[in-house]
Amino acid sequence: MAKFTRKNAWDNKGTFDNPDLLWYAKAVGVMQSRALNDENSWWFFAAMHGEQMGKPEFPNWNTLPGFPKVPTTPLPNSGVIAKYWNQCQHQSWYFGPWHRGYLIALEEQIRQAVISLGGPQDWALPYWNYLGPEDQYKIPPAFTQKMLPDGKTPNPLFVTARYGPKSDGNIYVEIPPLSEECQGNTIYTGSNSATSLPGYGGPKTKFWHGGGLSGNLEKNPHNFVHVxxxxxxxxxxxxxxxxxxxxxxxxxxxxxxxxxxxxxKNDNPTDPMWLQGPAAYGEREFVMPLPGSKEWVYTPAEMTTLANLDYTYDDLAPTTGPLLEKTLSQRLIKLGAEPIETETLQEQNMDLGSNSELVGANAGQVQIDGSGVKTTVKLEGSSWKNVPNSLMKASASNLPDQVYLQLENVKGTKDANILSISVNHQLAGHVSLFGLRSASDKDGHNGGTGLTFILNITDIIDNLFINNELDVNSLDVTILPDNAILPNDKITVGRVSIYREAQQL
Ligand SMILES: [Cu+2]
Known part of the structure; x- marks a missing residue:
């Protein structure tokens, strides 16, 4: 039996009438009153996710405006820093388990502070279900009040440097591009002969502080919510x-x-390299301080199911993305074929799967400025010719190809942007650049290879084919930034490429 139940932050309209939020606010205040070098402090916890103390500009903690006043001294000793700080796992199959342990440790710190203030012994961390009904796409109002209900204590949940999707101080998320489509995935981490593929949970990596491809849960909604x-x-x-x-x-x-x-409905990896975590590769282990500066080392194996942990959620009802059988049937009808019987499609994913093959690429690196960029992908060879062939012959026993667009090695200095990508003037999708700066940093953990994105453009290819507009030689790709790009913040894309994947029953 779980001891603690995490509930919806929007209970009691997401105000301080929700006791989980009121106690959270007071306890955050307690942790913020501790020094940076105290392992039980708010600042130490933020630094365990990631920190840049030495950069001249944002995101150096010294340059952050307003409330709260973030300390950058006194630093812990270098051994403590090397052990605890900059641990977060992104663009990695460790994304889920590392963050799960991080939340458990923070929740334990907050709960102890709540209890010390006379609050409930069973306090648990609330969640913000931004994809839920009605007003839940907005930040719970308790986070936007400058003062606690007493009217005189500054609200520790309020933050000055939180600006929202239009950077105007109005804090909410936009749906779309946010979606819960990822919940329809069936594979945690995919693979083909050459490489590991992101799947739901992220690509196979060692200790990975960011760079490359996000898993689908991380890509959307996670990365969109951040920016x-x-x-x-x-x-x-x-x-x-x-x-x-x-x-x-x-x-x-x-x-x-x-x-x-x-x-x-779906299983986590059973690969020992996932279960044991990066320590299996001889790299850093996942470690958190528990109250009283106790050290807690954990592995993904210990994080893989809530049944082995002391908390649960008030709502775990599975939501599914679009049903793939249904989508495929609609596709076949559109292409002039009979719909497919259900159930047959095992292991189908919305992602680049195991049989993918490169069919074309643009000339090389392009730079995105404020007005965006347009580039042409040349399609070559017999493997691309298979795509229109497969669309022409589409039937329930001869499934049409899927087509994917890849933006490789996207680099830049500012994360707070979303790119809209179109193919032949049809919108293919959006990508969030969360993690771009650190993934582009040559001195960073992974040498600055940037971020890579995959979009499924099958629908667009089908439409072009049906309308007799599918140019067999090239496709035009347009990339537009949602937000302005200043001259010093240029974004580059290493290569734009197209893949096809033959489908199997
Ligand atoms: Cu995050």
Missing amino acids: QVGGQDGIMSDPDTAGLDPIFYLHHCNIDRMWASWNV
């Missing part, structure tokens, strides 16, 4: 400041809940 809540130079928009914002933990609590809900 939309933070906005330009907001602390949620960069992994090296995100843990400073109290909404961060309610966001990740919802991501953790989505993962647990996904596990109602």
Whole structure:
């Protein structure tokens, strides 16, 4: 039996009438009163996710405006820093389990502070279900009040550098691009002969502080929530400041809940390299301080199911993305074929799968400025010719190809942006640049290879084919930034490529 139940932050309209939020606010205040080098402090916890103390500009903690006043001294000793700080796992199959342990440790710190203030012994971290009905796409109002209900104590849940999707101080998320489509995935981490593929939970990596491809849960909604809540130079928009914002933990609590809900129907990896964590590769282990500076080392194996942990959620009802059988049937009808019988499609994913093959690429690196960029992908060889062939012959026993667009090695200095990508003037989708700066940093953990994104453009290819507009030689790809790009903040895309994947029953 779980001892603690995590509930919806929007209970009692997300105000301080929700006791989970009122006690959270007071306890965050307790943790914020502790020094940076205290392992039980708010600042130490944020630094365990990520920090940049030495940069001249944002995201250096010294440059953050307003409330709260974030300390950058006194530093812990270098051994403590090397052990605990900059641990967060992004663009990795450890994304889920590392953050689960991080939340457990923070929740334990907050609960002890709640109890010390005379609050409930069974306090649990609430979650922000931004994809829920009605007003839940907005940040719970308790986070936007400058004062606690007593009218004189500054509200520790309020943050100045939290600007929202339009960077105007209005904090909410936009649906779309946010979606829960990822919940329809069936594979945690995929693979083909050459490489590991992201799947739901992220690609196979060692200790990975960011760079490359996000898993689908991380890609959407996770990465969108970060940049939309933070906005330009907001602390949620960069992994090296995100843990400073109290909404961060309610966001990740919802991501953790989505993962647990996904596990109602789907399994986590059984690969020993996942179960044992990066320590299996001889790299850093996952470690957190528990109250009283006790050290807690954990592995993904210990995080894989809530049944082995002391908490649960008040709502784990599985939500599914679009049913793939249904989507495929609609597709076949559109292409002039009979719909498919249900159930047959095992292991189908919305992602680049195991049989994918490169069919074309643009000329090379392009730079995105404020007005966006247009580039042409040349399609070559017989493997691309298979795509129109497969569309022409589509039937329930001869499934049409899927087509994917990849933006490789996207680099830049500011995370708070979303790119809209179109193919031949049809919208293919959006990508969030959360993690871009650190993934582009040459001195960073992974040498600055940037971020990579995959979009499924099958629908667009089908439409072009049906309308007789599918140019067999090339496709035009347009990339537009949602927010302005200043001259010093240029974004580059290493290569734009197209893949096809033959489908099997
Ligand atoms: Cu995050």
